[in-house]
Amino acid sequence: MTISIARQRLLDVDIFVSRYVIYNSVAIIGTSAYLLVVGLVFEAIKFYHLPFHHFIKILLISISLFILVILLFVTSLRRKIQLFINRHFYKHKYEFRDTWMKSIERISSRNSIDDLCDTLLEMISQLMGAQDVAVWLYNPSQQEYSTFRKNDNSGKNSIGERHALIEIIKKMGKPFIISEQYSQILSKPKSIKEIEALMESTGAVLCSPMEASGELLGFVLQGEDIGGESYRSDDFELLKALSTQAAVQIKNIRLSQDLSTAKEVEMFHQMSSFIMHDLKNLTNSLSLISQNAQHNLGNIEFQKDAIQTIECTVDRMRVLIEKLSSLPRVIEMKRKSADVKILVEHVLKQVKSDKRKRISLETIINKTPLVSIDTHAIEMVLINLINNACDAIEREGKIECRVWEENNIIKLSVTDNGKGISDAFIDTSLFKPFKSSKKGGFGVGLYQCKTILEAHNGRIEVKSKEGLGTTFTISLPHVETKR
DSSP states (O other), X not given: OHHHHHHHTTTOXXXXXXXXXXXXXXXXXXXXXXXXXXXXHHHHXXXXXXXXXXXXXXXXXXXXXXXXXXHHHOHHHHHHHHHHHHHXXXXXXXXXXXXXXXXXXXXXXXXXXXXXXXXXXXXXXXXXXXXXXXXXXXXTTTTEEEEEOTTOXXXXXXXXXXXXXXXXXXXXXXXEEHHXXXXXXXXXXXXXXXXXXXXXXXXXXEEEEEEETTEEEEEXXXXXXXXXXXXXXXXXXXXXXXXXXXXXXXXXXXXXXXHHHHHHHHHHHHHHHHHXXXXXXXXXXXXXXXXXXXXXXXOHHHHHHHHHHHHHHHHHHHHHHHHHHTOOXXXXXXXEXXXXXXXXXHHHHHOOOOTTSEEEEEEEEOOOOOEEEOHHHHHHHXXXXXXXXXXXXXXXXXXXXXXXEETTEEEEEEEEOSSOOOHHHHHHTTTSTTOOSSTTOOSOHHHHHHHHHHHTTOXXXXXXXXXXXXXXXXXXXXXXXXX
C-alpha cells in the first residue's frame, strides 16, 4: 500500500493553512499565553504564601497590561512576527494569488489618478511594511517626474527626464535595489551624486518602474522594511505586479481623458462650422442687397425691403456671435410652440435670389397644427435648403415650397428643377460633414440641417435625379392640442 501510494503521488498534495489565519491565530494564542503566564504567576504567589501587598499587585497588573498593549499595537513588532512566520512556515513571502486578485479589484476600480495613487501607496505600505513610499509620475508639459505623496506636507519633489535615476530605470526595466545598481551602471561622478542626493532626501532604497505599452509613466520609490528585513525576489515580483497594474490603469485614465477632450474639440469644431455656414448665408444675403442696390437705390420699396432684411440679418448675426462666445457641449434647442405657415412666410421674405438668375418662387402652404421647435434653428434649415435650391439652378428655374400635414406629422418640402444630385453622392456623402457637391462649399449645410432636425425628433429626406431637380422633405411632430 505504501509503494502504491508513493507511486500514484497521492501524498504529493500542496495543502497549507492560509497565512492570514496564522497571523490572527498568533495574536490570539500570544494573548492567551501571556494571560496564562500572568495567571500562573499570581497563583504561584498565592500557593507559596509569598508576601503580596496591594501596591505590588497593582504594579504587576499595570506592567502586564502595558506589555500586552506593546505586543498588540507596535507595528514594527507585528511586522517582525509576520516576517518570522513567512520565513519559517511558507515557501513564499506573499499569498500571490489572493494579493493579485485584490490588487486588480482595487486598482482597476479607480477612475482618477489621485485615487489610484492613494490606493497604490496604501497597498504597498500594508503588504511590504514600508512607511516611506512615494509615487513619481511623468508630467509631459514640464518634461519631468514629480512626486505624489500621501499625507505629505513637505511639497512635491521633481526630477528631470534626464536624471541619472531615469537612466537606470530605463536600463533595468524591473524593480531593483538602488544602491546595488547605480555604482555599477553610472560612471560619471555627477550622476552618482544625483542618485545619492535623491536617496538621502527620500530615504528610498527600492525602485520599481511603472511602464505601460513601453512608456515609462512613472516609478515607485520606497524606504526600508520597518521589520528590518532586506527586500528579496518575492518583494520584487509583488512590486512589479502592482506597479504594472497601476501603470496600465493610469494609461487608461489618461486615454479616457484624451478621448473626452477630443469629443469636446470635435463638438467645438462642429458648432463652429455650423456658425460659419450660417454667417456665409447671411453674408450672401447682404451681398445680394449690395448688388441690387446699384440698380434700385432710388426705389423706395426696395429701400424699405433692404432695411428690413439688413435688420433681420444683423439680429441673426448677434445670435450667432452669442453662440460662438459660449459654445455648449451639446446642441441646445430653445423650443416653443410656433405656426409653420408664419415661419415659412417670414423666411421667404428674407431670401433674396441672385438678380442674374430668373427664378420663380411658388408656395403651397396648408393650415397645420402648431409645432414645438426652435424657430431660429428651423429658419436656418429652410434658408439652407432654399439657398441650395437657388445654387442648383444655373440661369432659369423654379422653386416650390410646400407645407402640409400627413399622419400627424408636419411636412415641409423644397423642390427645385436644377441640376440635381447624383445617386453616388447621395449614397456616400450627402448629410455628412465637409462633403459638398458645390464648388467652394463648406459641406456642412445639409449636415447642420440633419443635426437640427434630429434634435427636434424629426428627419430630412431627399429625392433627386440628375438634370431634373431635387426635393428635400422635412418631417416634424406637431404639438398636441391639449398643450
